[in-house]
Amino acid sequence: MRRLYHPDADGDSTWYFELGTFTVELTSRVDTVKKWIPFLYQPFRETVARPAFIDFRIRVERSASLRRWVRPQVNFYLDGFAPFKPLPARQAVPLFEWGLNWCIANQYHRYLHFHAAGVEKNGVMVILPAPPGSGKSTLAAALMQHGWRLFSDEILMVEPSTARAIPIGRPVNLKNESIDLLHQIFPQAQLTEKFYDTSKGVVALMKPTAETASRASVGAMPTHIITPRYLPGSTLSVSACRKPAAFMALIGNSFNYHIHGKAGFDTACRLVDRCDCFTLEYSRFEEVFEFFDGLCEGSRGG
């Protein structure tokens, strides 16, 4: 990813992001956006020129009229169109991140998308498909802080022709208890302030690590599909998953499988063919790290 910051004379600030294969233009004059977007995207090297083509032209702006002063609100605009209802102004930064997820999931169909996290280390690339609330963002953030490269905590993109995973490596969206938990375990992790009373509860965004940012345009062939489930108080439990079941779980977590049709089926088959498939129940990160690091060891040995 590359970024370019461009302040306008009228108070707007504009950032250009090149996220591997697509480009984003974000314009805003909202103070929290001006504060936290440079912080979150700082690990990515600066771009020297405005990208020739912008895939998503986004504005995050305060609502007009009385809402400018009374319980201020912000709107998300994509090419001048507001796809969502406005949110409280203090949620401007999460609104941008959620809105960009929506843009990718709904409009960027060059790749097959899975509602999954993805991490990679030493050529071992793990897809973590799971529905909301199963702890995949928390797990992905923890693995990133443990030295794994983050592909995504929310939307994993796979190239249909090659079944190669394409990284996005954006900030991780942490929710509720996960925020303090991760900050406690990884004091070096860099997070935004907490954004309260969102539809997902308390939210904070974790800055990508240098490893994630420095290789943001380097894809990888998936080697494992692991469906995670956080189970409080449990010890680590890993079970091999039947391939057809892994396949159905994978496409059940896809945003655009129906759009890709036969090509999507073939791509998902290739993924399941080449990957070892597991389900994983966990509650303690130390056990998870040991298991994931073991995958790397196994890969070296094999």
Next chain:
Amino acid sequence: MGEVRWCLDFSYVEASRRWQDGAVVFHPLSGDTFELNGLADYLLCCLDGQPPQTTESLIVQAAALYVEIEELPRIVGDTLHSLQECQLVRAL
């Protein structure tokens, strides 16, 4: 009860993938994807003219589903009807 003849509709079954522990099949008209159990996969293979087609192998498939031998005709009929509902086979 009258005998029903079944055939595989090749225009419907455009893509399938078999692993040791099961199979999935893609239905291009609806875009739906189905997971097949061993018996359903076996019956599709039989309709596709693929060996083995012996009674013994059918019993093995049914045994994997804990089907008693006397229940075999019913479970085969039920499976073929469910494949028909998925539009993967046609009754003649």
